[in-house]
Amino acid sequence: MKPLILFFIVLGILSCNQPKKPTDADAAKFIFRATVERIRAATLPEISDVSNCIVVKVKEVIYAPPDFGDWTGKSITVSVKxxxxxxxxxxxxxYTNGWLYGKSLAVVERASRDSRKITNKQVLDGITAYQDQKVRDRLKSSELVVSGKIIKVSEEDKQKTDSEHDPYWMTAVIEVDSFEKGKSEDHTVIFRFALSYDVMWEGSPKFKVGDIGIWLFRRNPDKEKYFTITESEDFFPIERLSYIRSLLK
Structure with a gap:
């Protein structure tokens, strides 16, 4: 049997029961037009409870993660609300998120719309608005937003790790081109980042001398001497500067 890739942790038996608090539809990762083929059925034998499952035939993929594959024309399972x-x-x-992937695909519905009453543009506009708001909220919570270039990267001294999951901290210095939010008399900013490829830190951005971009900084002044960047959402390529400025207005 081909192994299944879990898109999130499933506890207990595989069931199509919905979570109690579904999140915003525009946060969905996989959005598509489809026609219902079967009710209370599934395309994966591993799903034992099909009481809230339907099988649909995908007519058109509107939005999907990179390298997700083309499911157009194929039958998949949807756990519906x-x-x-x-x-x-x-x-x-x-509007769905991934659940199981094997010989077929199973996804969890966040929302659904009558196909006749919504265009692809409306779907994509909703996604853009949602993503813009996420960045806007992040900018609002940032103490400092700068554009610039990394001119120095060095190892932190006397690092002590208590677990193999603890990061190996590096210190970087940015030569600031512009302060988009906040000010400083110094035209350099020092921050820490995790040079670790452990599963807990694989999504954390890594930097090197010469990197150019936009950084969003926040910190806990009681615990952190320097700013720390551990999430990819706090760094943007320099080509996004106009976009960042538009959201700061």
């Missing part, structure tokens, strides 16, 4: 409103041949736009 309201099984009672589903019927064969009903065409909808499904």
């Amino acid at each position: 309201e099984i009672g409103r589903q019927k064969p041949d009903l065409e909808q736009v499904f």
